[in-house]
Amino acid sequence: MPDERKLRERLAGVGLTWDTVEAVADICFRDESQAVTSRRLERARALWKAAGNPPR
Known part of the structure; x- marks a missing residue:
């Protein structure tokens, strides 16, 4: 993870x-099952693509 200032910029x-x-999801949803987190990331990936930033 980047330093705090850089992280704030990225989250903005x-x-x-x-x-x-993905790193933020790992931290925020660490108590969820992998299946639930994967579904969350699928929805986030759709938004990412719609914004013109395809996941790498």
């Missing part, structure tokens, strides 16, 4: 990467 959309999205 500046230089956001799919790796950051």
Whole structure:
């Protein structure tokens, strides 16, 4: 994870990467089953693609 300032920028959309999205999901949903987290990430991936930022 990047330092706090860089993370704030990324979460605001500046230089956001799919790796950051996945890392945040790992932290926020660590108590969920992998299946539930995967469904969340599928929805996030659809939004990511719609915004013109395909996941890497």
